[in-house]
Amino acid sequence: MTKKQRAVLAVEALKQEYPDAICSLTYREPLQLLIATRLSAQCTDARVNMVTPALFERFPTVNEFAEASYDEVAAYIKSCGLFKTKSKDIVEMCKKLRDDFGGEVPDTIEELTTLPGVGRKTANLICGDIFGKPAVVVDTHCIRITTRLGLHKQTDQKKIEMELKKLLPPDESNDFCHRLVLHGRAVCTARTVKCASCCMKDFCPTGIKELKHAD
Numbered sequence: 001m002t003k004k005q006r007a008v009l010a011v012e013a014l015k016q017e018y019p020d021a022i023c024s025l026t027y028r029e030p031l032q033l034l035i036a037t038r039l040s041a042q043c044t045d046a047r048v049n050m051v052t053p054a055l056f057e058r059f060p061t062v063n064e065f066a067e068a069s070y071d072e073v074a075a076y077i078k079s080c081g082l083f084k085t086k087s088k089d090i091v092e093m094c095k096k097l098r099d100d101f102g103g104e105v106p107d108t109i110e111e112l113t114t115l116p117g118v119g120r121k122t123a124n125l126i127c128g129d130i131f132g133k134p135a136v137v138v139d140t141h142c143i144r145i146t147t148r149l150g151l152h153k154q155t156d157q158k159k160i161e162m163e164l165k166k167l168l169p170p171d172e173s174n175d176f177c178h179r180l181v182l183h184g185r186a187v188c189t190a191r192t193v194k195c196a197s198c199c200m201k202d203f204c205p206t207g208i209k210e211l212k213h214a215d
Contacts, residue, residue, distance in 0.1 A: 001203065003151050007167035009203050010149055014179040017199040021175035021182075023129050025049065030105035030130045031097070032056055034115075035065075035090055037122045043080045051077055062103045065094035089117025107131040120158055128174030136161045136168065137177040141184030148188065148206040 015021075024045035027033040032052065039048045055076040059065045065073070074087035093115045097103055105126060106112055112123035121138055128135030136142075138157045142164075146152060152163040168176055187194045193210055201207035 004167050006149060006203055007151055007164075008169065010151075010200055011169065011172045011176050013199040014176060014183060015172075018179045018182045021178040023125070023178060024181060026052065028056075030126065031062060031065075031094075033130060034093070034105055034118070034122070034126060037125055038089055038093070038117045039077055039080045039086055041086070042082060047080060051080055062094045062097050065090060066098045086117070092116040093118065105130065107133070120161060124161070124174075128177075133174075134165075134170035135174045135177070136164045137174070138164070139177075139181065140190070141181045141188075142177055144190060145180050145184055145188050148193070148204060149200065150205040 023033070025033060025036040025040060026049045027036055035055075036048050036052050039051065055073075058076065059068055059073070068091055070084070070087045070091055073090055074083045077083045077086055077090075080086065096115055097105065100114075101111070107127060107130070109120060109123045109127060112118050112126055113120060124135040124137045127133040128137065138161045143155075143157070143160060146160065146164060151167055152160055154160045154163055165173070183199075184190075187198050193206060195201050195204070195207040195210040198204065198207055201211060
């Protein structure tokens with residue numbers, strides 16, 4: 001079986017297991033998703049979703065974020081961790097959106113990654129979820145599960161992204177990454193692999209090996 005064949009099987013298996021492929025972060029508009037994703041670094045999505053309602057109520061627009069002080073933004077996001085760095089990034093990000101992009105969130109990886117605090121993972125999420133473009137969001141769940149699936153041997157996020165883009169159907173790639181998050185929390189966790197209950201056990205090299213040893 002080729003990597004591409006295995007990738008297609010994984011897409012279909014996860015689609016059956018998790019029909020609703022949705023982002024775990026709560027947002028109403030592009031700017032909110034951009035900021036929530038920045039807050040989610042080394043923080044759970046659940047915690048971010050607890051913090052953002054008050055944050056977005058206090059700063060409802062790009063301009064209000066851009067004119068805010070780092071300290072005031074930090075006070076709202078303190079429980080998310082790394083709050084000093086994140087508050088600075090959010091304010092500077094919004095200044096750049098205001099000054100260089102007319103207050104609008106851009107729709108390309110190249111433009112998004114010019115924003116402070118925005119890397120390729122965040123940029124792909126915005127392109128996929130907001131603008132409906134083919135995207136591969138390489139987070140910890142994606143790295144772990146696609147490695148166990150034998151789809152690549154990379155450790156660098158950008159290289160993993162490029163490898164997966166070659167293997168995944170473009171119109172499925174974004175939803176596939178959302179489903180990896182769900183599967184990574186429920187079954188294929190960082191600490192344990194529950195291969196016996198995995199929807200991909202019949203073709204995943206790790207699952208086949210684990211179940212063989214269990215016999």
